[in-house]
Amino acid sequence: MIGFKIYAYGGGGFTYDSRRWTEGSLAALKLAMSRSPNKPLRKSKGLINGVEKGFHNIALKNLYNICAYSWDLKMSIIGDLHFSYYFRQNASADRTYFELLQKISNQKQKLGDQVIIEICTAVYLYHLFVISENYGGPLHMLITIDL
Numbered sequence: 001m002i003g004f005k006i007y008a009y010g011g012g013g014f015t016y017d018s019r020r021w022t023e024g025s026l027a028a029l030k031l032a033m034s035r036s037p038n039k040p041l042r043k044s045k046g047l048i049n050g051v052e053k054g055f056h057n058i059a060l061k062n063l064y065n066i067c068a069y070s071w072d073l074k075m076s077i078i079g080d081l082h083f084s085y086y087f088r089q090n091a092s093a094d095r096t097y098f099e100l101l102q103k104i105s106n107q108k109q110k111l112g113d114q115v116i117i118e119i120c121t122a123v124y125l126y127h128l129f130v131i132s133e134n135y136g137g138p139l140h141m142l143i144t145i146d147l
Contacts (some may be wrong), residue, residue, distance in 0.1 A: 006119070008125075054115075059113035064097050067094075068093035077144075115147070
C-alpha cells in the first residue's frame with residue numbers, strides 16, 4: 001500500500017495520529033487497468049478519474065472550511081514538508097484560503113489530496129478540542145507528515 005503518516009499536537013494536550021493511503025494507490029490501479037486484456041476493464045479508467053476528482057473536491061472544500069474558523073492559530077508542518085501558517089481571526093476565509101493554497105503549492109513535494117484532507121481533519125479536530133475543552137491558552141499546532 002502506498003501511504004503516509006500524520007501526527008498532530010496542539011496546545012492544551014491535543015494529539016492526533018493517522019495513517020492513510022494516497023492517490024498513488026489509485027494511480028497503480030489505473031495503470032493495471034490500462035494494461036488489462038479485458039477491454040471493458042480498460043474503459044472503466046473513467047471511474048478512477050471520477051474518484052480522484054471527488055477526492056480533489058473534498059480536499060479543497062475541507063481546506064476552505066478550516067480557513068473560515070475565526071481564531072488565531074499558528075500551524076507548523078514538519079517532516080517531509082516544511083512550512084508554517086498563521087490563521088488570523090480577523091482575516092477573511094477567502095484570503096486565508098488563498099494564502100494557504102500558496103504555501104501548499106510552494107512546497108517542493110506535491111501534496112496529494114489525501115494529505116490535505118488529513119491536515120484539515122487534524123485542524124478541524126483541534127478546533128473542536130479547543131471549543132469543547134474551553135481551552136484558553138496559546139493556539140499552536142505542530143503537524144508532522146511522513147510521506
